[in-house]
Amino acid sequence: MDLLEAIGAKETIVCIGPGGVGKTTSAAAAGLLLAQNGRKVCVLTIDPARRLASALGLDQVGNEPVLASEEMPNYWVAMLDPKQTFDAMIARYSSSKAQEQEIVDNPVYRNLVTRLSGTQEYMAFERLWELRESQRFDIIVVDTPPAQAAIDFLHAPSRLAGFLDNRVFKFMLKPPPIYLRPIAMATRGLVKQIANVVGADVVNDTMDFFQAFSGIEDGFRERALMTSELLASEATSYLLVSSPAPDALASGSRMVELLKGIGHQVDSVLINRVTPTYALDPRDVGAPAQARADLDRLVWMRAHEQAVIDEWGRGLSLQGWYLLEDLASDVSSLSVLSEVAEAMQRCALVPFREVE
Amino acid sequence: MQTSKARIILSELVGDPRLVLVTGKGGVGKSSIARLIALIAQAGGLKPLLILFDEFGGESDGIEQVILLPDAVMLEYLETHGFGPLAQRLLKSGVIDAVSTAIPGIRDLLVLGKIKQLVNSGIYDLVLVDAPASGHLLSLLSSPDGLGAIATDGPIASQSADVITLLRDKELTGVVLVTLPEETPVQETSEVYNHLTTLLATNVLSCVVNRMPAMVDRRDDLAPGSAEDRANHYLAARSNFASQQAKTVRDLLPVPTFELPYVDDATQPTRAAFALFDQLDEWGFR
Numbered sequence: 180m181d182l183l184e185a186i187g188a189k190e191t192i193v194c195i196g197p198g199g200v201g202k203t204t205s206a207a208a209a210g211l212l213l214a215q216n217g218r219k220v221c222v223l224t225i226d227p228a229r230r231l232a233s234a235l236g237l238d239q240v241g242n243e244p245v246l247a248s249e250e251m252p253n254y255w256v257a258m259l260d261p262k263q264t265f266d267a268m269i270a271r272y273s274s275s276k277a278q279e280q281e282i283v284d285n286p287v288y289r290n291l292v293t294r295l296s297g298t299q300e301y302m303a304f305e306r307l308w309e310l311r312e313s314q315r316f317d318i319i320v321v322d323t324p325p326a327q328a329a330i331d332f333l334h335a336p337s338r339l340a341g342f343l344d345n346r347v348f349k350f351m352l353k354p355p356p357i358y359l360r361p362i363a364m365a366t367r368g369l370v371k372q373i374a375n376v377v378g379a380d381v382v383n384d385t386m387d388f389f390q391a392f393s394g395i396e397d398g399f400r401e402r403a404l405m406t407s408e409l410l411a412s413e414a415t416s417y418l419l420v421s422s423p424a425p426d427a428l429a430s431g432s433r434m435v436e437l438l439k440g441i442g443h444q445v446d447s448v449l450i451n452r453v454t455p456t457y458a459l460d461p462r463d464v465g466a467p468a469q470a471r472a473d474l475d476r477l478v479w480m481r482a483h484e485q486a487v488i489d490e491w492g493r494g495l496s497l498q499g500w501y502l503l504e505d506l507a508s509d510v511s512s513l514s515v516l517s518e519v520a521e522a523m524q525r526c527a528l529v530p531f532r533e534v535e
Numbered sequence: 536m537q538t539s540k541a542r543i544i545l546s547e548l549v550g551d552p553r554l555v556l557v558t559g560k561g562g563v564g565k566s567s568i569a570r571l572i573a574l575i576a577q578a579g580g581l582k583p584l585l586i587l588f589d590e591f592g593g594e595s596d597g598i599e600q601v602i603l604l605p606d607a608v609m610l611e612y613l614e615t616h617g618f619g620p621l622a623q624r625l626l627k628s629g630v631i632d633a634v635s636t637a638i639p640g641i642r643d644l645l646v647l648g649k650i651k652q653l654v655n656s657g658i659y660d661l662v663l664v665d666a667p668a669s670g671h672l673l674s675l676l677s678s679p680d681g682l683g684a685i686a687t688d689g690p691i692a693s694q695s696a697d698v699i700t701l702l703r704d705k706e707l708t709g710v711v712l713v714t715l716p717e718e719t720p721v722q723e724t725s726e727v728y729n730h731l732t733t734l735l736a737t738n739v740l741s742c743v744v745n746r747m748p749a750m751v752d753r754r755d756d757l758a759p760g761s762a763e764d765r766a767n768h769y770l771a772a773r774s775n776f777a778s779q780q781a782k783t784v785r786d787l788l789p790v791p792t793f794e795l796p797y798v799d800d801a802t803q804p805t806r807a808a809f810a811l812f813d814q815l816d817e818w819g820f821r
Contacts, residue, residue, distance in 0.1 A: 198668075199562040199720070228719040425803075427562065455769055457762035466763040470754060474766040507772040509718040 182501045182526040183212060185447045189416040191311065191409065192320045195438075196420035197430040201451040203227045204510045205420045205503075206322040207235060207256070208519040211247075214254035215520065218317040221255040221310055225303060225324045230511040232258065242306060244315075248513055255316065261302040262292050268305060272398030278391060287388035299324055304406045311409060410443065417445045422452040423484035428491045435495060448500040449526075450488060455504040456481040485532075492531030499530040536815065541579035544815060548572060548793065549740045552709045554654045554701070556676075558666040558727070559713030560720045564745040566804035567811065568713045568795075569665040573598045574812045581660035586650060588667055596805050599659075603649055605642040612645045616690060643675045644691065647698045654701065666710075673727065676702060676735050702737050709740035714784060716744055716777035716794075725787045742788050744781045746797040750774045 186192050186209060194206040203224055210222035221244045227237065235247045235256045242263050244255035266283065273279035282288050292298060300323065307321050409415065417438060421431040435445045456478050466474075488500065503522055510516050549555050549572060557569035569585060576583040577598060585600040606626070613622035654662050666672045702708055710731055714724040724742065731737045753771040757764035785792045798810035 197562060198560060199715070199717075229722055230718060424562075455766075457765045459762045463758050463761040463763065466757055466761065467754070470757055470763040470767050473751060473770055474763050477766050477769070505769075505773070507769055508776045511718075 180528055182209075182447065182449070182523055182528075183216060185501075185528075186416055186418060187213060187216065187218070187318075190318055190414040191307065191412075192318065192416050192418055193410070194320065194322050194418050194420055195434050195445075197427045200420055200422040200424075200427050202420045203322045204231060204516070204519065205418075205449055205451060206320050207231065207510075208516055208523055209418070210256075210318075210320040211251075211254055211516055212520040212523050213318050213320070214251060217253070219253045219255075219315070220318050220320065221257060221316040222320045222322070223303065223307060223310065224256065224258050224322045225299065227258065227322075228509065230509060231516075234510065234512045234516060244310070257306075257310075259299070259303050259306055261299045264302040264306050265292050265298065268399070268402070269395070272395045274394060278394075281391040282388070282395075285384060285388045285391060287384050304410065305402065308402070308406050308409055415443075416447070417443060419445045419448045421448070421450055423450055423454075423488055425487060425491075428487065432491065432494060445495075445497070448492075448495070448497060449503065450500050451503045452505040453484055453502050454480040489532045495531075497531070499528040501526040502529050536578045538578065538580045541575050545572070545575045545579050545581075547791065548575070549709060549711060552707055552738075552740070553660070554650070554662045554664070554708045555711055555740065556664045556666045556672065556709075557711045557713060558668070558672045559745075560715075560723050561668040563713050563715045563720055564804075564807060565668075565713040566665050567807035568711065568743050568745065569663050570596070570598065570804055570808035571811050572711070573661075573663050574808055575815070576661045576663075578812075582658070583661045583663055584653060584659040586653070586662065586664045588646075588665070596809070601653070603646055605646055608645050608649050609642060612648070641691065644694060644698065647675065647702075648694050651698055651701050654707070673730050673735070676731070676737060702735065705738040709738040711740050712742045712788075713745055714742065715746055716748075716780035716784075718780065721780050721783050721787075724784065728788050728790075739788070739790050741791045741793060742784055744784055744792060744794045747781065747794045748774050748777050748797055750778065 192206075192209065194202055194209070196202045203226075206224065207222050207227075210220045214220040222235075224232075224235075224237070227235070232238070236245055237256055237258045241258060242260045244257040246252065247254050247256050269282050269288075270279050273282065303321060303323065307319060310316065310319055419431050419435060421427045431448075438445060454477055457474065459474075492500065501523075503519070503526065506515075506519070508515075510519060555572065557565050557572065559565040559568075566587075566589075573583040573585045574596075583598060585598050587600060587602045588604075589602070610622055610626060613625060614620075618625060650662065650664060653659070667675060712724050712727060714720040728739055728742075731739055748770075751767065751770040751774045753775075754764075754767050757767060781792070781794055795811055796814065798807055798814070800806040800810060
């Protein structure tokens with residue numbers, strides 16, 4: 180099976196993997212490959228390198244998909260704006276303009292939007308859901324933020340929903356039933372003590388936030404549920420992108436495990452930046468010793484990487500992996516991206532070999 | 536290595552601060568560089584402390600190290616700030632979790648407070664922080680500012696003020712940026728530099744361009760299209776690209792820049808640090 184077949188039958192492709200392995204480029208190239216094969220594609224990127232962004236025609240952050248080039252009517256790209264997405268969600272679920280304003284103005288909300296790790300991921304999936312709902316595209320390829328904290332990515336929806344659902348705060352907002360009053364009193368006492376440490380205004384802002392937010396959680400919870408369903412759907416495929424570096428692979432396996440833990444299966448593995456190797460033609464003789472030594476070094480490195488990958492692959496329940504060789508430079512134009520897409524088109528599954 | 540030589544190298548790399556935060560995009564080798572600087576300091580007769588945030592930090596190698604986990608730091612703070620044995624219960628109740636999720640800076644501030652305490656303890660000549668990836672470091676370092684704005688009273692407010700003073704003290708504190716000779720890390724390094732120096736007023740000491748490939752010139756004495764020719768083409772393109780990126784770093788950042796070679800085992804911090812340490816003499820320091 181080649182890579183195009185592996186991903187072409189799906190509706191959503193989620194690219195996961197550690198930072199610095201060319202994940203965004205791979206997502207963009209996979210999208211381009213699918214578009215060239217007649218699918219209407221949208222690539223949702225999170226934070227592309229500047230030159231890649233401008234190659235894709237993304238000169239500024241914008242939630243709305245744009246065409247990467249006039250010549251390719253099937254290839255759309257969008258760069259996530261988490262704040263805009265979050266604001267739009269608040270607007271959608273608020274019962275009044277006043278409620279919306281109260282939430283948006285609360286310092287706790289501003290903190291959530293800009294600082295809480297996981298918000299970006301949560302909003303990426305929210306945006307994915309919106310794009311899916313719009314039915315404008317055959318396939319959506321989602322790039323995810325680097326998995327510095329793989330956990331954030333996977334737990335984002337439930338974590339935020341859990342926070343917004345915090346029972347302790349609800350408890351304090353609503354008058355408790357009589358039999359629970361002693362506990363409520365004790366909790367209030369604790370909150371007072373916390374206020375002594377962190378400052379009363381911090382606690383007040385937090386309380387105000389939950390107060391303002393009440394009634395909206397249901398909408399958020401419902402949406403989190405739908406997003407989870409979309410992510411668990413048969414039509415969603417997970418593509419793990421890594422480099423052959425042992426630390427990148429290790430962080431990749433942790434993501435695979437975490438995904439498994441919440442019932443998702445990584446379907447394909449793409450290993451980028453593999454050292455290129457060149458077959459020796461027996462007719463070539465007499466190359467200078469240094470040039471031959473350089474070639475030997477590349478061949479040695481490739482063999483080493485391959486052994487590392489085979490060993491790593493034993494822990495996965497996958498047939499094999501897709502290989503992309505290192506480019507020696509960054510992708511800075513659509514034509515270079517096309518070359519990557521072309522290389523992907525030729526990508527055949529490399530089986531994991533038995534390790535001796 | 537001679538003590539005096541190690542001291543010279545250390546002073547070229549970081550100068551003479553008490554607290555050095557080493558950061559960079561994830562996967563650029565900042566843990567190796569933090570450990571390397573600790574090794575150099577130790578060789579220079581100083582007593583360094585390495586602070587890590589990751590449970591899987593690295594093998595011990597004779598450098599004193601401490602791992603700071605935000606929850607443990609939070610617990611310690613609560614225990615020593617009037618909550619005593621109640622602290623554990625507070626954490627479990629979820630109240631702390633809600634407050635610190637709402638105001639993420641609180642955890643960060645307590646971590647910085649702990650670092651400040653270690654710096655001020657007087658036990659160590661140099662405290663090195665294997666800091667979180669740069670994006671997170673910026674929010675870590677801006678937490679006292681942000682919290683100072685939100686919390687106007689109480690111990691947190693005064694803690695914020697103390698930490699800000701330490702971070703902005705150019706004699707005492709500085710940041711070493713670690714990057715790779717590739718476009719995205721270089722671009723991010725430049726953004727982090729600007730953010731640190733302008734918005735946070737924190738001193739940047741130097742920039743390390745890590746894992747530079749060996750320089751290879753394009754040859755014209757190879758049979759065109761032969762395996763050797765194609766290998767040489769690739770290696771020359773790669774090293775040329777890397778030196779362009781290193782030049783971009785030098786052009787963008789007005790701080791000393793050091794190019795360190797790629798070493799095998801580059802991804803195991805302790806081994807990479809030792810491998811680089813062994814090559815110190817070849818780096819061209821005076």
